[in-house]
Structures are given as C-alpha cells and as structure tokens.
Amino acid sequence: MGYSKDQLLARLKELQIEFSQYEHPVVLTVEAQAKYVGNLGGALSKNLFLKDKKHRYYVVSALADTKVDLKVLSQRLGLGKGGLRMAPEEALGEILQVPLGCVTPFAVVNESARHVSLLLDQGFKNQECCFFHPLANDMSISLNAHGLDKILKSIGRNPSYIDLEANPPVGKDQPPDLAAYVPSDSPVLPDLPEKAPSSQDSTGDSVGAATKTAAFTAKAVKPSGNAKNVKEKSADSARPSIPAADAGKFVEELLDRASALLLSEISEDSIKQHGGQLGAEVANNVKKYLREDLKNLATIFKNTAYTEGFYAGTRCQPKRL
Amino acid sequence: MEKTEDKNQQQEEEQVVNPWEVSAKDGGKIDYDKLIDKFGCQRLDQSFVDRVQRLTSRPPHVFLRRGVFFAHRDFNDILDAYERGDKFYLYTGRGPSSEALHLGHLIPFMFTKYLQDAFKVPLVIQLTDDEKCMWKNLSVEESQRLARENAKDIIACGFDISKTFIFSDFDYVGGAFYKNMVKVAKCVTYNKVVGIFGFTGEDHIGKVSFPPVQAVPSFPSSFPHLFSGKDDLRCLIPCAIDQDPYFRMTRDVAPRIGYHKPALIESLFFPALQGENGKMSASDPNSAIYVTDSAKDIKYKVNKHAFTGGQDSIEKHRQYGANLEVDIPIKYLNFFLEDDVELEHIKKEYGAGRMLTGEVKKRLAEVLTELVERHRRARAAVTEEMVDAFMAVRPLPNMFD
Numbered sequence: 001m002g003y004s005k006d007q008l009l010a011r012l013k014e015l016q017i018e019f020s021q022y023e024h025p026v027v028l029t030v031e032a033q034a035k036y037v038g039n040l041g042g043a044l045s046k047n048l049f050l051k052d053k054k055h056r057y058y059v060v061s062a063l064a065d066t067k068v069d070l071k072v073l074s075q076r077l078g079l080g081k082g083g084l085r086m087a088p089e090e091a092l093g094e095i096l097q098v099p100l101g102c103v104t105p106f107a108v109v110n111e112s113a114r115h116v117s118l119l120l121d122q123g124f125k126n127q128e129c130c131f132f133h134p135l136a137n138d139m140s141i142s143l144n145a146h147g148l149d150k151i152l153k154s155i156g157r158n159p160s161y162i163d164l165e166a167n168p169p170v171g172k173d174q175p176p177d178l179a180a181y182v183p184s185d186s187p188v189l190p191d192l193p194e195k196a197p198s199s200q201d202s203t204g205d206s207v208g209a210a211t212k213t214a215a216f217t218a219k220a221v222k223p224s225g226n227a228k229n230v231k232e233k234s235a236d237s238a239r240p241s242i243p244a245a246d247a248g249k250f251v252e253e254l255l256d257r258a259s260a261l262l263l264s265e266i267s268e269d270s271i272k273q274h275g276g277q278l279g280a281e282v283a284n285n286v287k288k289y290l291r292e293d294l295k296n297l298a299t300i301f302k303n304t305a306y307t308e309g310f311y312a313g314t315r316c317q318p319k320r321l
Numbered sequence: 322m323e324k325t326e327d328k329n330q331q332q333e334e335e336q337v338v339n340p341w342e343v344s345a346k347d348g349g350k351i352d353y354d355k356l357i358d359k360f361g362c363q364r365l366d367q368s369f370v371d372r373v374q375r376l377t378s379r380p381p382h383v384f385l386r387r388g389v390f391f392a393h394r395d396f397n398d399i400l401d402a403y404e405r406g407d408k409f410y411l412y413t414g415r416g417p418s419s420e421a422l423h424l425g426h427l428i429p430f431m432f433t434k435y436l437q438d439a440f441k442v443p444l445v446i447q448l449t450d451d452e453k454c455m456w457k458n459l460s461v462e463e464s465q466r467l468a469r470e471n472a473k474d475i476i477a478c479g480f481d482i483s484k485t486f487i488f489s490d491f492d493y494v495g496g497a498f499y500k501n502m503v504k505v506a507k508c509v510t511y512n513k514v515v516g517i518f519g520f521t522g523e524d525h526i527g528k529v530s531f532p533p534v535q536a537v538p539s540f541p542s543s544f545p546h547l548f549s550g551k552d553d554l555r556c557l558i559p560c561a562i563d564q565d566p567y568f569r570m571t572r573d574v575a576p577r578i579g580y581h582k583p584a585l586i587e588s589l590f591f592p593a594l595q596g597e598n599g600k601m602s603a604s605d606p607n608s609a610i611y612v613t614d615s616a617k618d619i620k621y622k623v624n625k626h627a628f629t630g631g632q633d634s635i636e637k638h639r640q641y642g643a644n645l646e647v648d649i650p651i652k653y654l655n656f657f658l659e660d661d662v663e664l665e666h667i668k669k670e671y672g673a674g675r676m677l678t679g680e681v682k683k684r685l686a687e688v689l690t691e692l693v694e695r696h697r698r699a700r701a702a703v704t705e706e707m708v709d710a711f712m713a714v715r716p717l718p719n720m721f722d
Contacts (some may be wrong), residue, residue, distance in 0.1 A: 153705075156706065158705055293478075296695070296699065298479075300479075302482065303482040303707060304482070306482045306483060307704065307706050307710045310709075311709075
C-alpha cells in the first residue's frame with residue numbers, strides 16, 4: 001500500500017518541518033501547476049522518473065529552469081550515451097505509487113521505491129522554498145531544502161544535491177562522476193534483503209557514494225582529489241541505509257571462504273606430503289588463516305543486526321494502555 | 322649572554338614532538354630513546370608482551386611483537402588489576418581534520434580493536450571536531466561532517482558495537498563531562514598549559530581552554546550512562562606518542578581530583594613513503610597509502626614513491642645487500658606483515674642482497690592491498706544508521722562480556 005498524501009503531510013508535521021500547502025485542481029504539467037502556485041514566491045520543480053537499460057530507476061528532481069540533459073546525465077552515471085529513458089507509465093504506479101504527472105521526491109518514502117535513486121538539484125538549496133507534489137496532483141506544498149532533507153533522512157535516505165547542468169568529460173581517466181547514484185541492486189524485489197558486506201560488491205562496480213550528511217555543504221558531490229573515491233566509498237545514498245543482517249548470506253560467505261581455503265590446501269603435493277595426516281594439517285590451517293577473517297565478518301554481522309534493532313527501538317511506538 | 326645563546330642553539334637542534342608538530346633533529350630520524358627520556362615514560366619490553374599473551378590466552382598483536390607500541394605509563398598497573406579481576410576501559414580518539422584517512426591513521430585503531438577483543442573491555446572513542454574547528458579553522462558544520470565521515474572508517478576497523486561508544490565533542494560536551502572539564506581546568510594554571518603546549522599571547526582562548534576536553538574521557542564519571550557507580554574503573558589510552566603531553570597533564574591532575582591516573586600505551590610514528598625524513602602530508606597523496614586507494618594506486622605508490630635501502634645496481638646490491646635501517650618497504654612490512662617467520666626471512670635475504678627491492682615491494686603491495694580491500698569492504702557495510710547507533714548515548718550492558 002502506498003503512502004497517501006495525508007500520511008505524508010502528517011509525517012511532515014510530526015517532524016516539525018515547516019511547509020505551506022495549496023490545493024488546486026489536478027495538474028499534470030509544470031505549466032499547469034504554475035497557473036495556480038507560480039506567483040506565490042516559491043520555485044517550481046520539475047520531476048523526472050527515469051529508467052536505465054538494466055531496469056534501475058531514478059527520480060531526478062530539479063528547479064523548473066534547470067536544464068537537464070538526459071544524454072549527459074546518462075554518461076555521468078556511467079550508463080553510456082543513451083542509457084537513460086523516461087520510465088514507462090506502469091512503473092509510475094508500481095514503483096513510485098503516484099499518479100501520472102505526480103513524480104515527486106517524496107515518492108521514495110514508499111517501500112516499493114526503496115531502490116530508486118534520488119538525484120536532487122543543488123539549485124534547491126539557494127531557494128527560499130520550492131514546490132513539490134505531496135504524492136497527489138491536487139495539491140502542491142512548498143518547503144525549503146532543509147525541510148526536504150529532514151524528511152528524507154527520517155526515512156533513511158541520505159539527501160545529496162548535485163549540479164545537474166554540469167557536463168564534465170567522461171573518459172578513460174575521468175570516471176563518471178555520478179556513478180555512485182546508480183542503484184546497486186537489480187529490480188525492486190521486496191523480499192531481497194541485502195547482507196551488509198555483500199559478496200557482489202567486491203570488485204569493479206561496487207556502489208559507493210560520498211555521503212554528505214550536513215544539509216548545508218555548499219558544494220555538491222565534488223570529487224575530492226581522487227575521483228575514484230566517490231565510487232568506492234561506502235554504499236549509502238543510492239540504496240536504503242538499513243541493510244538487513246541476513247543470516248543466510250552471512251553463512252554463505254563464511255562457507256565460501258572456508259571451501260576456497262580447503263580447496264587450496266588439498267592438492268596432489270599436500271596429499272603426498274601429509275598422507276593420512278592431511279586432515280589434521282588442513283584443519284589446523286583453516287583455523288589459523290580464517291580465524292581473524294571470520295571474526296571480522298561476524299563483527300560486521302553483529303553490528304548490522306544491533307543497528308537494525310536500535311533503529312527499530314528508537315522508532316518504537318509506546319505501548320497502548 | 323653566552324649561556325642563553327647556547328641554550329637557544331640547542332633548542333633549535335632538538336627534535337620537536339607535540340600534538341601539533343612532529344619533526345626530527347636536522348631532518349633526520351626521530352630519536353625515540355631521547356623522547357622516552359624527555360617525556361618520562363617507560364619502554365615496553367618483551368616481558369610485557371609475554372605477560373599480555375599469558376593474560377589474554379592469545380598471540381600478542383603484531384604491533385606488540387614488533388615494537389610498534391613501544392612505550393607506556395602504568396601499563397603494569399592495568400595488568401596487575403586485570404589479573405586480580407578488576408577490569409578497565411579503553412579510550413582513544415581522532416582529530417577529524419580531513420576526510421582521507423591513510424594507514425598511519427588506522428594504526429591506533431587497529432591496535433585498540435585488538436585490545437578490546439583480547440581483554441574484553443569497553444571502549445570510548447573521542448572525535449575532537451571542536452579541536453579541528455579551532456586549530457584548522459574549519460566551520461563547525463564541516464568539522465562535524467568530517468567527524469561523522471571519519472567515524473565510518475573507524476567503525477570499519479571492526480569495533481564491537483555492544484562495547485563501543487563513539488562521540489563527537491560538539492555533540493557530547495556538557496553534563497557530567499563538562500563538570501569534569503571544569504574540575505580539571507581548575508587544577509592547571511595558564512602558565513602550566515603554556516609550558517606544556519607552547520601557547521603564546523597570540524593564540525585564541527579556545528585553544529588555551531581545549532586541553533581539558535581531551536583529558537576528561539580518562540575519567541569514568543565523564544560517562545554516567547556507561548560507568549555510573551564505577552568510579553574506580555581504570556582507563557588505558559592507546560595513542561601515538563605525540564599525544565603524551567595531554568595525558569601528562571591529565572595524570573598530574575587526576576589524583577588531585579580523586580581519580581585514578583590513566584595508563585598509556587604509545588606507538589611510534591608511521592613513516593611517510595618517502596622515508597623517515599619525509600612528512601606525510603594531506604596535500605601530497607603520494608606520501609601515504611590511503612584507505613581509498615585502489616590496488617593499482619598502491620602498486621604505483623609503492624613502486625614509484627617508496628624510499629628504499631636497496632643499492633643502485635643489481636651487482637652492488639648482491640654484493641652489499643640492502644640498508645634495512647632506511648628501507649621503507651621493510652618498515653611497512655614490519656607494521657603489517659603478520660607472519661614473523663616470513664618477515665625474518667625477507668629481512669635476512671634482502672639484507673644479504675639475495676632478494677631484490679622489486680620482490681620486497683611486490684610483497685608489500687600485496688599485503689597493503691589485502692589490508693585496504695578488507696577495510697573497504699567493512700567500510701561499505703557501515704551505514705548512517707550504524708554511525709547513529711555507535712554514537713547514541715545508550716547503556717552498554719554487555720561491555721565486559
């Protein structure tokens with residue numbers, strides 16, 4: 001069940017986020033919206049729901065005047081020149097759970113939109129306030145970037161703002177600067193929790209994102225010295241920040257390492273060398289080499305599980321009496 | 322007249338070691354014996370290492386075996402108390418001045434994690450964002466942001482969340498912590514603090530009043546949510562030896578306000594890639610290996626920038642062997658190669674000239690890459706929520722288990 005407009009407004013009030021709301025007839029375009037709220041002092045936003053060839057989805061939310069070039073964006077994300085398209089209408093309902101003409105950054109509060117990457121125009125930060133649809137087209141609410149950050153953070157999203165009009169060169173020595181925003185997971189499968197150190201992440205296309213938690217960092221994702229940093233740092237803004245501590249995946253990882261070591265220990269040479277004693281020898285080596293590694297993995301698992309519990313605990317409703 | 326001139330000359334020639342500056346005499350090597358003498362701490366000898374092994378029933382950490390952590394104050398008291406069944410807690414910290422952490426930054430944390438696991442004791446980690454705000458003239462927001470980013474790399478070192486409390490000064494100073502700060506501040510005159518830290522009339526009052534902030538985590542009453550009722554709990558501080566002045570001051574004050582003196586266990590400085598005389602600097606990415614470096618970067622940096630003790634030509638090398646005293650790859654392997662036997666073998670062969678610099682560098686690149694990879698994978702598992710949880714002011718009921 002998708003979040004409703006009223007639930008969103010209630011949540012904003014709960015978090016004490018300042019906003020103004022304006023009802024108007026249903027609008028499907030920015031121009032139509034402008035007729036009703038264009039003169040109220042806030043900046044209008046345009047919101048695009050995009051999809052790439054690997055069925056990953058993106059919401060790009062920008063000031064109405066910001067020029068968004070899908071070809072450039074596609075390259076900056078590392079998807080090649082024609083990698084981004086407007087997402088089909090069905091996806092709007094299925095994933096963002098909003099009607100046509102209602103794409104909005106708030107749509108990511110929905111569980112189904114967990115893996116949708118959110119790209120925000122840094123231009124929002126310079127505006128006193130901006131207009132967005134609160135999950136329905138018959139209303140627009142205006143709030144400032146700070147408020148937007150607050151609600152996004154409250155659902156575990158890490159808001160980062162980028163210069164959507166920038167067109168940096170992308171090539172062999174200049175990796176795509178927005179590669180971090182590509183969701184690391186495949187299509188939204190609600191029952192696919194990811195274990196913390198996912199073995200898929202080990203090389204190459206591991207998703208990283210320079211997470212900037214302070215809402216007022218003046219610069220957007222700036223490659224700090226080494227452009228590769230952005231790609232390889234911890235995975236956060238694109239994927240929901242509460243990966244589940246998955247016992248199954250954890251055990252698979254342990255077993256993978258143990259069997260890899262076993263295979264390397266048992267060879268023709270080692271059989272010749274140790275004969276009947278090979279079992280004891282291998283058992284010893286497995287313990288010796290894997291001990292620290294496995295302890296580290298277990299600690300990560302423990303910390304992740306604790307964090308899950310802690311997060312739930314801080315949002316626990318008091319018992320009804 | 323002459324006497325003062327002589328004294329000035331001597332001061333110029335001496336090495337400088339304090340929390341904000343580390344430089345050797347005449348651009349040479351740091352003289353650690355002189356440092357121990359001057360500071361008045363003790364050498365950590367083999368008997369300590371053996372005792373730690375006995376008490377913890379596990380092999381001592383590579384940094385202990387290799388003399389990386391080489392000096393201490395009252396570590397024997399900690400061990401005596403531990404043997405009697407009296408536990409202690411660990412306290413370490415970081416000044417978050419930059420986002421990029423290099424291997425040298427990780428060393429105290431790697432060692433502290435070992436201590437936490439081996440002795441099964443809790444740990445508090447202080448992020449001195451206020452200090453960096455003041456000394457490096459960062460904005461408050463930026464220093465707070467850096468503190469959180471650094472916290473992620475620290476967490477990636479593998480600390481147990483059920484036994485670890487991470488805090489930033491901007492968030493935590495206040496309450497019982499601040500009360501202790503005032504108690505400490507009352508015991509240290511302006512002249513004393515100038516003498517210890519070298520402040521001048523031009524330094525702003527923020528700097529002058531900072532030292533108590535770094536001192537009071539040594540006292541359990543600063544953390545009422547953790548150690549309430551345990552005023553007798555001792556504290557062990559693993560740190561690099563340049564932090565000694567803060568804790569000399571703390572140890573001086575502690576008995577006057579009725580607390581145990583904190584014990585210290587101190588490490589050598591981690592040399593820059595360019596050699597002991599070089600300086601690791603944030604502005605020169607080639608002076609150190611960063612935790613964000615790729616395998617390719619590491620290989621490049623080790624091959625192109627590591628200062629070696631090898632000879633100029635293969636023939637000379639085979640004849641004279643390598644100068645292990647100045648060879649950086651050997652020094653780095655000393656820190657990071659776990660296997661004692663392998664290290665000895667490499668030192669012997671390289672020193673005799675039978676092994677070439679290229680081989681040593683190759684092995685080093687492998688070891689460092691594995692380390693950095695492991696760190697990166699652990700870092701990828703650290704989420705904002707996890708940082709929040711580590712930094713939440715919460716009880717740690719199982720901290721001694």
